[in-house]
Amino acid sequence: MEKRKINIPWLFEMAWRDSRKNRSRLLLFISAIIFGIAALVAIYSFRYNLQNDINAQAATLVGADLVVSGNHPADATIKPLLDSLGDKRSEERTFVSMIYFPKSKGTRLVQVHALQGGFPYYGSLETIPVEAGKSFKNGEYALVDKTLMLQFNAHVNDSIKVGNITFLITGVLNKAPGQTGVSSNIAPVVYIPLQYLGQTGLSKKGSRIGYSFYYKYDTPVNMDKLVKKLDPRLDKAEMNYETIETRKENTGRSFGDLTRFLSLVGFIALLLGCVGVASAIHIYIREKIASIAIMRCLGVKASEAFLIYLIQIVGIGIIGSIAGAVLGTAIQHILPMVMKDFLPLTISTDISWMAIGQGIFLGIIISVLFALLPLISIRNISPLNTLRISYEDVNIVRDPLRWLVYILILLFVITFTYLQLDSWLASIFFTIGISIAFLILAFTAWLLMKLMRAFIQSSWSYLWRQGFANLYRPNNQTIILIVSIGLSTAFICTLFFIQGILINQVSLSSSGNQSNMILFDIQTSQEKAVADLTRQQKLPVLQQVPIVTVRLEKINGKTAADLKKDTTLKISRHAFSNEYRVTYRDTLTPTEKVIKGEWVGKADAGKEFPVSIEDNFSKRNHINVGDHLVFNVQGVSMPAVVGSVRQVNWNKIQTNFQVVFPAGVLEDAPQFHVLLTHVPSSKAVSKGSCTKIP
Amino acid sequence: MLDNINFSVAAGSTNAIVGPSGSGKTTLLGLCAGLDSSSSGIVELNNINLGKLSEDERAQVRNQYIGFIFQNFQLLPTLTALENVMVPLELRGEKNIRARSLDLLDKVGLADRGHHYPAQLSGGEQQRVSLARAFSNAPQILFADEPTGNLDAETSEKVVKLIFDLNKEAGTTLVLVTHDLELAAKTQRILRIKGGKLIADDKTVNA
Numbered sequence: 001m002e003k004r005k006i007n008i009p010w011l012f013e014m015a016w017r018d019s020r021k022n023r024s025r026l027l028l029f030i031s032a033i034i035f036g037i038a039a040l041v042a043i044y045s046f047r048y049n050l051q052n053d054i055n056a057q058a059a060t061l062v063g064a065d066l067v068v069s070g071n072h073p074a075d076a077t078i079k080p081l082l083d084s085l086g087d088k089r090s091e092e093r094t095f096v097s098m099i100y101f102p103k104s105k106g107t108r109l110v111q112v113h114a115l116q117g118g119f120p121y122y123g124s125l126e127t128i129p130v131e132a133g134k135s136f137k138n139g140e141y142a143l144v145d146k147t148l149m150l151q152f153n154a155h156v157n158d159s160i161k162v163g164n165i166t167f168l169i170t171g172v173l174n175k176a177p178g179q180t181g182v183s184s185n186i187a188p189v190v191y192i193p194l195q196y197l198g199q200t201g202l203s204k205k206g207s208r209i210g211y212s213f214y215y216k217y218d219t220p221v222n223m224d225k226l227v228k229k230l231d232p233r234l235d236k237a238e239m240n241y242e243t244i245e246t247r248k249e250n251t252g253r254s255f256g257d258l259t260r261f262l263s264l265v266g267f268i269a270l271l272l273g274c275v276g277v278a279s280a281i282h283i284y285i286r287e288k289i290a291s292i293a294i295m296r297c298l299g300v301k302a303s304e305a306f307l308i309y310l311i312q313i314v315g316i317g318i319i320g321s322i323a324g325a326v327l328g329t330a331i332q333h334i335l336p337m338v339m340k341d342f343l344p345l346t347i348s349t350d351i352s353w354m355a356i357g358q359g360i361f362l363g364i365i366i367s368v369l370f371a372l373l374p375l376i377s378i379r380n381i382s383p384l385n386t387l388r389i390s391y392e393d394v395n396i397v398r399d400p401l402r403w404l405v406y407i408l409i410l411l412f413v414i415t416f417t418y419l420q421l422d423s424w425l426a427s428i429f430f431t432i433g434i435s436i437a438f439l440i441l442a443f444t445a446w447l448l449m450k451l452m453r454a455f456i457q458s459s460w461s462y463l464w465r466q467g468f469a470n471l472y473r474p475n476n477q478t479i480i481l482i483v484s485i486g487l488s489t490a491f492i493c494t495l496f497f498i499q500g501i502l503i504n505q506v507s508l509s510s511s512g513n514q515s516n517m518i519l520f521d522i523q524t525s526q527e528k529a530v531a532d533l534t535r536q537q538k539l540p541v542l543q544q545v546p547i548v549t550v551r552l553e554k555i556n557g558k559t560a561a562d563l564k565k566d567t568t569l570k571i572s573r574h575a576f577s578n579e580y581r582v583t584y585r586d587t588l589t590p591t592e593k594v595i596k597g598e599w600v601g602k603a604d605a606g607k608e609f610p611v612s613i614e615d616n617f618s619k620r621n622h623i624n625v626g627d628h629l630v631f632n633v634q635g636v637s638m639p640a641v642v643g644s645v646r647q648v649n650w651n652k653i654q655t656n657f658q659v660v661f662p663a664g665v666l667e668d669a670p671q672f673h674v675l676l677t678h679v680p681s682s683k684a685v686s687k688g689s690c691t692k693i694p
Numbered sequence: 695m696l697d698n699i700n701f702s703v704a705a706g707s708t709n710a711i712v713g714p715s716g717s718g719k720t721t722l723l724g725l726c727a728g729l730d731s732s733s734s735g736i737v738e739l740n741n742i743n744l745g746k747l748s749e750d751e752r753a754q755v756r757n758q759y760i761g762f763i764f765q766n767f768q769l770l771p772t773l774t775a776l777e778n779v780m781v782p783l784e785l786r787g788e789k790n791i792r793a794r795s796l797d798l799l800d801k802v803g804l805a806d807r808g809h810h811y812p813a814q815l816s817g818g819e820q821q822r823v824s825l826a827r828a829f830s831n832a833p834q835i836l837f838a839d840e841p842t843g844n845l846d847a848e849t850s851e852k853v854v855k856l857i858f859d860l861n862k863e864a865g866t867t868l869v870l871v872t873h874d875l876e877l878a879a880k881t882q883r884i885l886r887i888k889g890g891k892l893i894a895d896d897k898t899v900n901a
Contacts, residue, residue, distance in 0.1 A: 004754055010784055021772045021811070294768045297729060298827075299757020299785045301750040383729045383753070386768050387720050387839060 006304055015311035018291065025287070026316055029280035029371075033320030034327060036273020037363040041328025043266040044355035046335045047259050049348050058248040060123030063177030064090070064214035065223065068230075070239035071577070073211060078237040081230070086215025090117025091194060094210040097202055099190060100161040101152040108148060108188070112162060112202070113176075116194035120177040121216035125191065129156070132171020137193045142167035145188035146174055160190065163200030167192055208579070238577050263420050264498060268491045270362065270416075271434075274370045275491075279484040281313065281371040283477060285378060292378055293385030302379040309378055313371045314364065321363025325356045362416075369412055372405045410435070437490055438483060445482035518655070522673040534677050543676040545655045547581050548669045553637060554630035555623060570622040584661040588646070591656060597625035597644035603664040610643025610662060617658040618645045633669050695721045696732075699892045701885060705834070708861065708868040708900070710878035713887040719871045720839060722887065726869065727760055727837045728752040740834055757785050761828035761866065763857070765840035767820040769812040775799065775823045776808035782831040798826040802856055818849035822856065829860050835867040842877060854880065 019026070066086065074082050083089075093114040100107050115137065125133035127143055136143050142160055149155070149172050159166050173189060197203050223243045234241055285292075292305050300308075329351055336347035380399065410431060417427035449472040456468050471478045522530050524546075531541050552575055553559065560576035563569050586601030588594065595615060603609035613623060623629070623642060631638045640661075648656045655674055696718050703709050713719050724730040725737050728744045731752075737744045740759050744752055762768070769778045779795040788794075799805050802822035804815075812820050821841065828836055841857060842850035854877060861868050870881055878884050882901040886894035 004757075004785075004787070007784075007787060017777060018770070018772050290768075291770055291772070294770055295781075296753060297756065297762055297768070298782050299753045301753050303750070383756070384724050386762070386764060387724055387729065 004301075006301070006307070011304060011307050012311055014295075014308045015315070018288075018308060019312050019315075022284070022287075025284055026280070026312075029277055029284065029367075030316055030320040030323070032273045032276025032280060033317060033363050033367055034324040036270045036276070036366070037321050037324025037359045038327035038331060039269030040266040040362065041325045041352075041355050041359035042331035042335060043262045043328075044358055045329060045332040045349075045352040046262065046347070048352040048355055049332075049336075049350055050259065052350070053347050054248055054251045058244045058251060060120070061177055061251065062242060062244050062247045063120030063122055065121070065217045065221070065244065066215040066227070067212055067242045068215075068234060068239055069210060069212040069241070070237065071208075071210060072238070074213075074239075075237070078233065078239065081233060082213050085213075085230075087218040088118055088121060088216040090115065090119030090121075090214040092116070092119065092212040092214065093194060093197055093203065094212065095202065095208055097162065101154055101158070102161060102166070103154065103158050104152045106152040108151070110145070110148065110188050110190045113189060113191045114194040114197040114203075115191055117214065118216070119214040121214070123177050125173060125177075126175040127171035127173055129171060132156075136170045136191060139193070140165060140167050140196060141170035141193070143171045143173040143191040144169050145190065146172045148188040148190070162190065162192055163202040165196055165200045167196075235573060238573055260420075261498065265495060267416070267420050268495045270366065271413075271491050272488050274366050275484050275487050277367055277370040278373060279480050282374040282480050285309065285374040286475065286477075288378075289381055289385060292381045293383050296381065296383035297386045305381070306375060306378045309375055310368070310371075313367055313375065317364045317367025317371075318360070320367065321360040324363055325359045328359060329356065365412070369405075369409060372408070373402065376401045376405060434487070437487060441483045441486040442479055444486070445479040448482070449476070449478055517677050519675040519677070522675060524671060524673065527673045527675075530673075530675055534675060539677045541675060541677060543655065543674075545583050545585075545674045545676075546666075546671045547583055547655075547674060548633060548661075548666045548671045550580050550582050550634075550638075550659075551578075551632045552576055552580070552629060553632045554628075555621065556627050556629075572620050575621045580659055581657065582659040582661055582666075583655070583657050584663055584666045586663040589656075591649040592646045594644045595647050597642070599646075600643045600662050603662040605664075608639055608641045609665050611640045612644040612646050612660045613642055614656075614658045615645055615647045618642075633666065636669075638665070696725070696887075696890045699887065699890075701892065701895060703835075703867060703869060703883075705867055706865050707883065708858070708870070708881040709883045709885065710870040710872060710881040711885045711887065712871075712873055712875060712878045714873065717888050718890040719873075719887060721890075723837055723839055723869070723871045727762065728755050757782060757831065759834045761831065761833035761836040763821070763824050763828050763836065763838040763841045765843035767812070767817070767824045767844070769820055769823055769827075771812050774809050774811055775804060775815065775819075778812070778823055779827045779830050782827060786831060795826070795830060798830055799823070801860065802826045816849075817845055818853060821845060821849075821853050825853070825856055825860065829864060829866070832864060833866055835869065836861060838868065838870045838872075840872055840874075841870070842872075842874065 064086075068082060068085070095112055096109060097112050098107050099110050099112070125143065127133040132141075132143060135141070142162070144154065144160060149169075154160070154169060156169055156171060158169050160169060161167075173191060176189060176191070192200075203209060223245060227241055227243055227246075230241065288309070292309075295305055295308075296302070332352075332355075333349045336349055376399065379401075413434060414424075414427045414431045417430045418424055421427055421430070452468050452471045456465055458465070460468075470476060519530060519534075527544065531544060534541050555571055555575065558569060558571065563571055563573065563576065588599055594612070596618075597612075599612060600610045608628070611629065618624060625642050625645060627642045629640050629642065631640060643662075646660070655676065699722065711719050711722060721730070725732050725744075726739070728737070728739065728747070729752075731745060735745075739755065742755060744755065747755065756762075769775075770781070773781070776792070776795055776799060779798055780791050783791040783794065796805060796808060799808050802825050804819060804822055804826070807815060807819060807823075812823070815823065821844075828838075836857075838857065842853060845853060857868070858880065860866075868881065870878065872878055879898055880900065882898055884894070884896050884898060885892060886896070
């Protein structure tokens with residue numbers, strides 16, 4: 001007998017014919033795909049657009065091709081280099097100072113930017129009037145942040161006093177490159193021309209001034225190569241640099257939590273889709289057993305029967321994926337509107353063909369992969385079902401293909417999870433977790449069936465008896481339903497759980513307990529008065545923190561001079577040059593967690609006192625628990641030992657410190673205080689406190 | 695289920711397997727038609743030992759040599775009457791399928807119902823479509839499992855007449871499984887089984 005060849009066109013025709021009366025049955029299957037892929041495409045599109053917009057807008061965020069900055073004036077060794085860079089150059093000094101509004105007699109701590117040159121080269125200082133952004137450099141003019149103008153009821157052509165000089169306000173500053181709403185809220189910005197900085201009297205030896213140099217290249221330059229070359233020299237001169245490329249990376253990173261959460265939403269939606277596909281096809285194929293048996297009886301081979309339904313699944317997978325991609329693209333237009341308050345840049349809503357392509361591809365893959373388990377059982381449907389429908393000879397456990405599909409599904413989940421998490425270990429744990437959840441749910445379903453069989457009493461009413469008996473009768477759907485509903489519920493709960501954690505992390509000012517205003521530079525003599533004033537304004541005093549300025553003198557006996565001599569020492573060059581604002585207290589704050597060593601809140605007299613350092617500080621300077629440090633506290637050397645390393649959540653608006661001293665050491669050191677409060681509107685309070693306590 | 699049953703069926707003959715419920719009639723039909731494989735013994739069909747064939751090879755044997763009629767018709771519900779008749783021919787890769795299938799539907803009196811789905815047809819009509827399908831691949835042997843079991847007396851009579859007429863016209867071997875002795879008497883030979891054993895093998899007046 002000659003073997004019959006498989007007639008592919010006929011298989012397609014049969015797939016079409018067979019689907020005719022069942023298309024509504026496939027609604028669950030197709031909707032699982034549509035919603036899963038829609039979520040994925042929407043999120044992928046948003047992510048691509050975000051990345052594109054970061055790339056496109058990074059230049060205007062930096063304002064120049066290269067920015068070099070440091071905490072001290074450029075010395076003779078680095079000056080020639082700084083003067084040789086770029087085709088166009090600008091210079092800026094930044095410092096924090098009190099300014100005075102003569103008209104309203106108000107004072108306010110602000111961030112003064114003294115600027116010279118054509119910066120910004122990309123984007124602009126957005127001002128009202130527009131021309132003020134450039135013209136303020138031509139005289140004793142200033143640009144003042146719009147919130148400040150509002151606070152002090154100031155107008156263009158009013159004046160402000162910065163140090164010894166009175167500047168005419170020539171424009172209201174709406175936006176400057178590199179600034180976000182949050183930073184300007186904490187310290188509003190005032191721009192003045194650099195040539196008048198000396199006359200203000202604020203730029204003296206010892207002043208805390210930031211020095212920035214902005215460069216623009218007229219012809220394209222390989223910045224990566226350039227900064228690699230500059231890096232050692234700038235590092236030696238204790239200067240940092242930023243390029244458009246590094247800004248892109250940093251901005252991208254700062255959206256990490258948001259994009260990761262959105263990825264999780266997409267991933268969960270997709271997993272729900274997978275569960276939906278598997279259960280819908282399982283039920284669909286069960287309903288098809290009779291038809292498959294008839295076909296087998298008429299001479300259709302097992303592989304042909306399998307292919308007929310595979311063609312259907314692929315077809316529906318394609319339709320569902322395309323519909324999902326269209327829906328996702330539509331949803332993607334809504335996402336930037338919902339998130340506009342969190343984002344410092346405008347997100348475009350371009351159609352992302354990459355996201356659509358990925359969505360459709362993934363949709364087809366999951367349609368087939370998660371439909372394969374029920375599909376391969378088609379091969380084992382006996383034609384004898386035409387004579388006896390209850391006849392079942394399928395030995396599920398012994399079918400090697402079934403195990404292959406299980407492995408493929410596991411590999412898919414691991415790989416896809418890896419693409420989201422970027423960690424093989426986490427992906428494997430996640431997959432093991434899902435597998436355990438699957439087994440627990442399957443066992444629960446099995447147990448339920450056993451219990452029902454044992455406990456159903458003939459005395460029960462017909463309704464209850466039959467209702468519960470259906471859970472264990474032949475062709476029941478108990479296992480598939482419990483597993484599907486259970487896994488889906490677990491996924492959705494996970495999503496809400498993570499959402500809760502993230503919202504807690506990012507909620508800056510949603511609750512009255514969360515500070516949204518910091519009053520700083522409060523002198524010890526003013527501390528009580530400011531706290532009283534705050535309470536008088538019916539505002540909560542959330543935290544009062546003493547701050548002491550210190551420098552590091554020695555790390556394990558090594559000084560800055562030793563570091564210059566021995567370049568092999570694993571200590572950051574900035575460790576000794578930086579000033580550290582430290583505090584002292586006897587307890588940890590809720591944003592801190594000790595990860596190494598032991599927290600000591602009070603210093604023992606006569607002993608080397610233990611300080612607690614922040615995790616990144618520890619890593620950057622290779623300082624660990626037990627290391628010996630010597631601090632210079634305003635001229636007084638104070639030896640200390642590292643008692644603990646803390647992990648700090650820097651995302652909240654509150655004071656966090658790289659170094660925390662125990663109580664009982666710094667109480668008498670020169671210090672200032674910070675007060676944290678929560679205000680419904682920053683406008684009224686700032687003015688009141690600035691007037692009463694200048 | 696079955697114990698020591700030996701018999702052979704001559705080409706072109708009509709045969710009935712009768713017995714009470716649970717006697718093993720359907721099991722015997724399943725084995726003879728290659729729908730099932732036996733744990734021991736030999737089933738030969740057209741000199742092909744079915745026991746030595748794989749499931750797919752038996753499917754090909756069924757498509758090449760066998761026609762089926764079932765008690766509950768077993769039409770594919772998503773295919774029209776005409777498409778149901780066409781399936782065995784399409785599987786064989788034959789030509790002029792539509793015309794030949796329409797001709798068969800005409801023979802069973804359903805030429806004008808070809809585009810109806812099974813759910814739109816009465817029981818008798820469905821069984822007639824099933825008959826047209828069974829004869830579409832010009833089988834050498836036709837297995838019928840209680841072909842009138844789901845039909846009323848009047849319809850049964852018409853269907854039985856059609857089975858025997860078409861069978862005679864095509865010269866097909868017929869094996870009927872039934873517990874309707876009146877129907878069995880219309881064949882040339884009656885095999886009686888009980889408790890899985892062949893208890894009688896009688897020729898009828900039609901032999």
